[in-house]
Amino acid sequence: MNNKGIKNTDNYFERVKQRANRTNYRYYFFDYLYFKGEVWDKKIGRMSGFILLFWYWWWIVVLPGNFLLINSVPQWSSLHLGYLGAMFLLICVFILARYRKARVQALLNRYRRS
Numbered sequence: 001m002n003n004k005g006i007k008n009t010d011n012y013f014e015r016v017k018q019r020a021n022r023t024n025y026r027y028y029f030f031d032y033l034y035f036k037g038e039v040w041d042k043k044i045g046r047m048s049g050f051i052l053l054f055w056y057w058w059w060i061v062v063l064p065g066n067f068l069l070i071n072s073v074p075q076w077s078s079l080h081l082g083y084l085g086a087m088f089l090l091i092c093v094f095i096l097a098r099y100r101k102a103r104v105q106a107l108l109n110r111y112r113r114s
Contacts, residue, residue, distance in 0.1 A: 025106050030056075034099060035111045049104070050095050057091045 030053060037052030065083065073079050099107075 023102065023106070025103060027107070027110060031107055032111060034095075034104075035107045038104070038108065039112075049099065053095055054091055057087075062087045 033056060034049030034053055037047050037049035040047040040052075062084070065087070066080075069080055069083055
């Protein structure tokens with residue numbers, strides 16, 4: 001077996017069938033950010049794609065929305081806490097559902113070549 005988990009074979013039809021069974025993913029900018037988090041420089045410290053996407057989401061989406069919400073509702077009201085909880089759950093569920101083992105491996109294979 002080679003490093004991609006595909007069994008090498010001399011049979012042409014088996015090779016074509018193996019290529020046809022691969023999942024074709026679409027790649028987006030946040031996929032690249034996840035990849036950059038996974039291959040973060042070891043000298044700086046280990047970071048995961050989950051943490052990197054979480055912090056980008058927090059700083060770009062949640063905090064600006066939070067500042068807008070502070071002006072219209074009291075600081076720690078149930079609406080304010082509900083907003084923060086919903087934003088936290090939304091990004092966690094998104095990342096855990098999207099980046100399963102096969103997709104992470106496909107990301108690593110795609111972006112390591114470029």
